[in-house]
Amino acid sequence: MTDTTTGLSAAERAQTSKNLRLASQFIREFLEAPERFDVLPENAMIVLLPSDDDPDTELTLANMEMAKQLALQGKRAIPWAVGMPESPGPQVLVRFPIFREGQPAAIYDRRKDLLTVEFFQTDRPTMPVQHHPYVTVLVDPETHVAVGYTIPNFLAVVAPKSLLLFDVLLLPSTELIGISRRTLIKRRNELANGRPLTSKETMTTGEIFEELALLSA
Amino acid sequence: MCIQAPIQPASIPCRRVCCLTRRERDFTDLLNARGDVLRIRFTTEGGNVIDYMVQYEAFIDGEYRPIVRSDSGHERPHLDVLDWNGKTTKKHWTAEGTTNNQALTDAIGDIEANWERYLDGFLRRRP
Numbered sequence: 001m002t003d004t005t006t007g008l009s010a011a012e013r014a015q016t017s018k019n020l021r022l023a024s025q026f027i028r029e030f031l032e033a034p035e036r037f038d039v040l041p042e043n044a045m046i047v048l049l050p051s052d053d054d055p056d057t058e059l060t061l062a063n064m065e066m067a068k069q070l071a072l073q074g075k076r077a078i079p080w081a082v083g084m085p086e087s088p089g090p091q092v093l094v095r096f097p098i099f100r101e102g103q104p105a106a107i108y109d110r111r112k113d114l115l116t117v118e119f120f121q122t123d124r125p126t127m128p129v130q131h132h133p134y135v136t137v138l139v140d141p142e143t144h145v146a147v148g149y150t151i152p153n154f155l156a157v158v159a160p161k162s163l164l165l166f167d168v169l170l171l172p173s174t175e176l177i178g179i180s181r182r183t184l185i186k187r188r189n190e191l192a193n194g195r196p197l198t199s200k201e202t203m204t205t206g207e208i209f210e211e212l213a214l215l216s217a
Numbered sequence: 218m219c220i221q222a223p224i225q226p227a228s229i230p231c232r233r234v235c236c237l238t239r240r241e242r243d244f245t246d247l248l249n250a251r252g253d254v255l256r257i258r259f260t261t262e263g264g265n266v267i268d269y270m271v272q273y274e275a276f277i278d279g280e281y282r283p284i285v286r287s288d289s290g291h292e293r294p295h296l297d298v299l300d301w302n303g304k305t306t307k308k309h310w311t312a313e314g315t316t317n318n319q320a321l322t323d324a325i326g327d328i329e330a331n332w333e334r335y336l337d338g339f340l341r342r343r344p
Contacts (some may be wrong), residue, residue, distance in 0.1 A: 005337040007277065012249040013333065019248045020329035023255050026246070027322055034240070034261060045245045066247055077247055 011062070018059050022048035025082045039130055041152055044078055045070075051083025068141040071127040078128045078136070108169050110178030113155050115168065117208065118148035134158050160191055164211045239267065252276030255328065259321060266317035269294075271324045275336055285335045287324030294320030296327060298335060300342050 006013065026048055030037050040046070047067045050056040067077045105118045118138075126138040126147055134157070138148045151158055159166040168174060169184050176184070243258040253276055259269035270288040274281040283303055287296040294315055298307040311320050328335070 005340065006333055007275075007340070008249065008251060008253075012251055016249045016253060016332065017329065019246065020255065020325065020332060023246050023257070024322065024325045024329060027257065027325055030242075031261075031264060031266070031318060031322075034242075034264070037242070040244070043243055043245070045247065047247050062250070063247075066250055069250075070247075 015059065015062050018050075018056065019048060019063070022050065022082050025051075026080070029082060038153055038157065039134060039136060040078065040080070045076065047077045047079045049079055049081040051081060053083055067127055071125045071141040074125050076126075076128055078130060080130055106168055106171065106174040108154065108174060108176050108179070110155070110176070113153055115151045115154040115158075116148065117150075117168075119146065155187070162211055163188070163192060165208070166191065168208060238262070248273075252281075254281065255325070257325075259317075264318075266321050269317055269321045269324075271321065271328070273328050273332055273335065275339070277340075282339070284332075284339045285328060287320070287327070289317050289320065294324070296324060298338070301339070301344055306342070 008016065026046075047063045049060050049063055064079060067079050070077045107116045107118075108114070109116075125141070127141040128136045128150070129139050130136055134151055134153075136150045136152070137146045138150065139146055155169075159169070166188055169176065170181065170188070239260060239262045241258070241260045243256070246255040246257065247253075248255055254274050256270070256272045256274060258271075260267040266289075268289045270286065272286040273284045275284055276282075282301070283299050285296065285298050287294065293313070294311040294317060296309045296311075297305040298309075300306050311323065315323070
């Protein structure tokens with residue numbers, strides 16, 4: 001039943017109050033450790049989720065439904081769980097495809113310093129889910145299957161931590177926007193301390209994820 | 218100015234020795250299925266909030282309508298209760314000496330405690 005003074009149903013009023021409480025916690029956590037929030041892009045639209053310490057299944061389901069509806073409209077809202085530990089696990093159940101030796105399609109855009117890796121080609125809208133300190137997974141909102149992922153601040157933050165990840169940029173199959181291969185090789189030489197360029201022609205999705213997992217350990 | 222330790226081999230994460238870069242951040246937090254939002258914008262330097270703006274907006278008749286806003290303008294944090302045209306109907310100043318960090322968290326706490334009253338008053342002033 002809709003409340004005549006606010007125009008909201010009882011469920012929406014409860015959702016609003018709880019989300020404002022989560023917003024308070026979100027800001028407190030941000031001010032304590034702002035670097036943890038670097039994975040969130042500028043002008044991010046966020047949907048906050050309760051922490052595991054204070055679970056609220058009803059709120060989680062309602063908020064994830066909000067995110068899903070936006071994704072189906074072609075808009076992106078990033079689910080973000082407050083109270084996450086230093087090494088957060090997945091915030092929502094994401095089903096990853098079985099990685100065989102398939103080659104993902106990688107695109108690096110220097111203007112946004114963003115690496116995008118796609119497992120499948122799809123025209124369906126996707127929902128971003130912060131899965132890892134450095135990685136946002138793109139998820140089909142209907143099936144919850146991961147269709148790819150993005151890594152913001154790739155050259156600035158992530159690539160210097162791992163030459164294997166840096167070398168994703170140098171793969172023949174990687175599309176580069178706003179930067180030349182020559183510039184990347186020069187940058188790699190600065191980081192590599194004499195280690196030779198990769199001779200890899202390909203890199204599997206599994207190898208990339210393994211390396212990302214090592215970074216977060 | 219940001220100072221970094223010398224670049225380490227790739228297996229050792231690089232460490233930031235200190236960082237006082239001024240950084241602007243903004244988020245839009247979805248509050249309910251109708252589409253109401255909390256817009257949060259602030260600038261930090263280290264762990265200090267240099268300036269901020271928090272605004273609760275209701276999605277009514279296909280538009281976002283600002284209901285109440287708190288910011289650090291006029292050299293002192295304050296909260297403005299708004300009318301249908303976005304003009305301030307009431308202004309509440311924070312206690313003197315309140316830091317922007319505290320004012321930002323207090324603002325969200327105030328909206329959390331009073332949002333229904335603010336929204337009800339806003340709708341009653343609807344032209």
